[in-house]
Amino acid sequence: MxxxxxxxxTIVIERSYPKPPERVFAALADPAKKRRWFAEAENQIVxxxxxxxxxxxxxxxxxxxxxxVPVKGIPITSEARYQDIVPNQRVVAASxxxxxxxxxxxxxxxxxxxxxxxxxxxxxxxxGAFFEGxxxxxxxxxxxxxxxxxxxxxxxx
Amino acid sequence: xSRHKITAERVFHALxxxxxxxxVERITEGPVSVSALAIPLDITLTAVVQHLQVLEDCGxxxxxxxxxxxxxxxxxxxxxxxxxxxxxxxxxxxRRLDRLGSLLAExxxxx
Numbered sequence: 001m002x003x004x005x006x007x008x009x010t011i012v013i014e015r016s017y018p019k020p021p022e023r024v025f026a027a028l029a030d031p032a033k034k035r036r037w038f039a040e041a042e043n044q045i046v047x048x049x050x051x052x053x054x055x056x057x058x059x060x061x062x063x064x065x066x067x068x069v070p071v072k073g074i075p076i077t078s079e080a081r082y083q084d085i086v087p088n089q090r091v092v093a094a095s096x097x098x099x100x101x102x103x104x105x106x107x108x109x110x111x112x113x114x115x116x117x118x119x120x121x122x123x124x125x126x127x128g129a130f131f132e133g134x135x136x137x138x139x140x141x142x143x144x145x146x147x148x149x150x151x152x153x154x155x156x157x
Numbered sequence: 158x159s160r161h162k163i164t165a166e167r168v169f170h171a172l173x174x175x176x177x178x179x180x181v182e183r184i185t186e187g188p189v190s191v192s193a194l195a196i197p198l199d200i201t202l203t204a205v206v207q208h209l210q211v212l213e214d215c216g217x218x219x220x221x222x223x224x225x226x227x228x229x230x231x232x233x234x235x236x237x238x239x240x241x242x243x244x245x246x247x248x249x250x251x252r253r254l255d256r257l258g259s260l261l262a263e264x265x266x267x268x
Contacts, residue, residue: 024261036260038257122254
C-alpha cells in the first residue's frame with residue numbers, strides 16, 4: 001500500500017480563565033477583541049482579518065511571519081466557516097489553512113466554555129487533516145518529540 | 158567564556174548529566190564554593206571543575222574567584238534559551254489561548 005498523503009491529528013487544549021463565560025464568549029464573538037488574541041502576535045504581520053460571527057459566516061485571516069522561520073514573508077491564509085454557535089457555551093468552526101497557494105490543512109475547531117466557581121474552563125479540540133508539506137502541529141509535535149527523545153537519550157547516559 | 162553560540166541542544170546536553178543537574182539544583186538555593194560543591198557529590202575537585210565548565214559554557218552557571226575561593230552561582234542565560242525553545246514549540250492555538258488569557262486579564266473595558 002502507498003503511504004497515505006494525509007496525516008490526521010487531534011489536539012485538545014484546556015485552559016482556565018478567571019472570568020465568567022460571558023466575558024470569554026465576548027472575546028470569541030467580538031471581531032476587535034478576537035483580532036487581538038487570534039490574529040495579532042509577535043513576529044507576525046496581519047494583512048487581513050475579518051469575521052462574520054453567525055452560523056455560516058466566514059472568518060478570514062491573512063498574515064505573514066517574520067523572523068527565523070522557513071515560511072518567512074509567505075502569505076498564510078486561514079479561512080473558517082462557523083458551523084455552530086451557542087452563546088456562552090460553544091463555537092465550532094471548520095477551516096482550511098494555506099501557505100502561499102499551497103493548501104496545508106483542513107480542520108474542525110471546537111471551543112467549549114464551561115462555567116466554574118472561579119470563572120471559565122475552556123476546552124479547545126482541534127481535529128485536523130494535514131496535507132503534504134504541512135508544518136502543522138503534528139510536525140511540530142514530531143520535532144518536539146525528537147528533541148525530547150534526544151533529551152531522554154542524554155538522561156539515560 | 159563561551160566561544161560558541163549557546164543553543165538549546167547544548168543546554169539539554171549539559172542538563173542531561175545527573176551530576177550536572179544536581180550541581181544546578183544545589184546552586185539554585187544560593188552561591189556555593191567549588192570545593193563545597195564537591196563534598197556531597199563524592200567526586201574529585203577536577204571532575205567538578207570539568208562539569209562546571211560545561212555548565213558555564215552554556216550559560217547555566219557563572220563562576221567567580223574571590224580571593225582564594227572560587228564561587229559558582231546560577232546564570233539565567235541558559236534558562237532563557239530553554240524557555241524560548243519551549244515557547245517556540247507550543248502550537249499556534251496554545252499561543253492564541255495564552256493571548257486570550259492576557260486579554261481577559263485586562264480590566265473590564267465595557268463598564
